[in-house]
Amino acid sequence: MTRTSETTWPHKNNVGARVKNGAGAVQVGAVSNACFLLFLYFILEFFLRFSQRIPGYGQIRPTLMFFVIIAGVLFINRDKIGDRLKDPTFRAFFVFLGYLAVSLPLVEWPGSVIRHHVGDFVLAVSFLFFTALIVDTNQRLKWFLIVFVGCQIFRVLEPLYLNITEGYWGGQTHLRYGEFAGRLAGAPADVINANELGFVIVTIIPFLHYLLWTKGWKYKLVYLALMPLLLYALILTMSRGAFLALLVVAFMIFKESRHKLALMGIGLLVAVLGWSVMSPVQQERYTSLIDQDGEFGASVDGRIDGMQKELMLGLRRPIVGHGLGTTPEAKTHAFGARQASHNLYAELLIEVGVIGAAIFLTFLWRVYRVLVRNKELFKGLDSAHNSFYSHLNTTMIAVFWMYAVYSINYWGLSQYYWYLFAGLAVAFGRLLKQQYDLEQGRGEESVLPATPRYPLAGRINRRYARV
Numbered sequence: 001m002t003r004t005s006e007t008t009w010p011h012k013n014n015v016g017a018r019v020k021n022g023a024g025a026v027q028v029g030a031v032s033n034a035c036f037l038l039f040l041y042f043i044l045e046f047f048l049r050f051s052q053r054i055p056g057y058g059q060i061r062p063t064l065m066f067f068v069i070i071a072g073v074l075f076i077n078r079d080k081i082g083d084r085l086k087d088p089t090f091r092a093f094f095v096f097l098g099y100l101a102v103s104l105p106l107v108e109w110p111g112s113v114i115r116h117h118v119g120d121f122v123l124a125v126s127f128l129f130f131t132a133l134i135v136d137t138n139q140r141l142k143w144f145l146i147v148f149v150g151c152q153i154f155r156v157l158e159p160l161y162l163n164i165t166e167g168y169w170g171g172q173t174h175l176r177y178g179e180f181a182g183r184l185a186g187a188p189a190d191v192i193n194a195n196e197l198g199f200v201i202v203t204i205i206p207f208l209h210y211l212l213w214t215k216g217w218k219y220k221l222v223y224l225a226l227m228p229l230l231l232y233a234l235i236l237t238m239s240r241g242a243f244l245a246l247l248v249v250a251f252m253i254f255k256e257s258r259h260k261l262a263l264m265g266i267g268l269l270v271a272v273l274g275w276s277v278m279s280p281v282q283q284e285r286y287t288s289l290i291d292q293d294g295e296f297g298a299s300v301d302g303r304i305d306g307m308q309k310e311l312m313l314g315l316r317r318p319i320v321g322h323g324l325g326t327t328p329e330a331k332t333h334a335f336g337a338r339q340a341s342h343n344l345y346a347e348l349l350i351e352v353g354v355i356g357a358a359i360f361l362t363f364l365w366r367v368y369r370v371l372v373r374n375k376e377l378f379k380g381l382d383s384a385h386n387s388f389y390s391h392l393n394t395t396m397i398a399v400f401w402m403y404a405v406y407s408i409n410y411w412g413l414s415q416y417y418w419y420l421f422a423g424l425a426v427a428f429g430r431l432l433k434q435q436y437d438l439e440q441g442r443g444e445e446s447v448l449p450a451t452p453r454y455p456l457a458g459r460i461n462r463r464y465a466r467v
Contacts, residue, residue, distance in 0.1 A: 049190060198242025
């Protein structure tokens with residue numbers, strides 16, 4: 001089979017976008033380029049919050065408007081994309097949705113779920129469906145990654161720039177004797193606090209490491225320019241949870257590397273430089289992870305005690321829980337303080353009970369199994385070790401375990417990150433399977449389901465493709 005690096009974008013038609021990939025296969029987008037572009041803008045609006053930056057723009061409710069439009073386009077194209085919903089990951093999630101519907105009358109506060117929390121959950125879940133169903137060609141996958149990672153880099157560099165130029169912090173932490181210390185949080189137009197900014201930083205580091213450092217020298221220069229800024233911003237957040245998540249990412253990179261001795265030296269150098277730029281308050285906050293006698297030792301004990309209380313709260317209604325999104329209400333009634341959960345696993349127990357938690361964790365395990373299956377498929381691909389697919393899969397495995405660990409310190413049932421990750425895993429796994437089938441000689445073309453312009457010719461092509 002002749003290989004080519006050609007990538008072509010045809011004119012629009014009723015079939016969708018055709019892209020010739022590196023193996024000569026023709027991929028057909030089940031939905032139009034216009035829908036994909038709307039999805040990219042939806043991502044930009046969600047993360048960069050144009051409605052908070054442009055006066056009057058928020059009046060049209062852009063996030064809701066684009067959500068409805070994209071959902072409508074997918075519904076219209078349901079015949080073309082219906083088979084994708086049979087993926088085991090989707091099936092596991094549909095079981096979870098069915099459980100939420102059946103258990104709704106049995107939870108503690110069903111009215112609160114319907115009035116206040118369904119909207120946030122639906123918006124978060126949309127990232128699973130939109131990503132998995134719309135990102136269906138190699139070109140779209142790469143553009144999705146560029147836009148998503150680019151948004152996260154901007155969310156980090158903007159408050160860092162404001163901190164350097166204007167002394168902006170955005171957050172603070174309490175010290176003894178009524179004093180406070182600044183913590184770098186999201187920009188004024190953003191909604192993330194210091195811990196969430198740290199989470200964003202640690203999320204994008206694996207993407208940059210595996211997708212930039214493994215390419216040419218120009219990409220390596222971009223990597224070397226961004227990484228010190230990201231790590232410095234992480235120091236300014238004073239997020240101990242994000243620091244532990246960074247250690248998980250570092251371990252995954254070390255585990256997969258063939259240059260372990262060099263990485264150990266680089267890691268030691270980064271640690272020394274990082275410690276040297278920290279203020280005494282920042283140093284004491286990070287060392288409080290192992291030293292309980294310092295300034296911030298009590299806050300570590302308080303966080304652990306809070307997690308234990310949340311787990312005990314979940315056991316008050318262990319079967320079906322208090323209801324989706326009702327952790328703040330449950331904690332208000334139990335502890336007299338309205339506060340979101342700091343632990344996804346406790347949040348699951350509180351809101352959906354043991355049964356719902358088991359189903360949701362099964363869904364996450366199905367997502368991980370996609371990545372494990374991908375590693376098996378690489379064995380049948382040419383030059384898989386240095387391929388874009390291989391690097392992306394390694395990235396996602398590192399991010400998965402980082403998410404799993406950070407979820408001990410972060411809620412997530414109605415947050416976007418697990419759903420976007422799952423959607424990306426499904427889309428990526430589908431594209432990889434198509435590539436694998438192609439290289440194994442199971443078809444001349446890898447064509448996603450779409451209605452052909454000439455039905456008779458389409459049936460003839462499919463018949464002879466199986467011969």
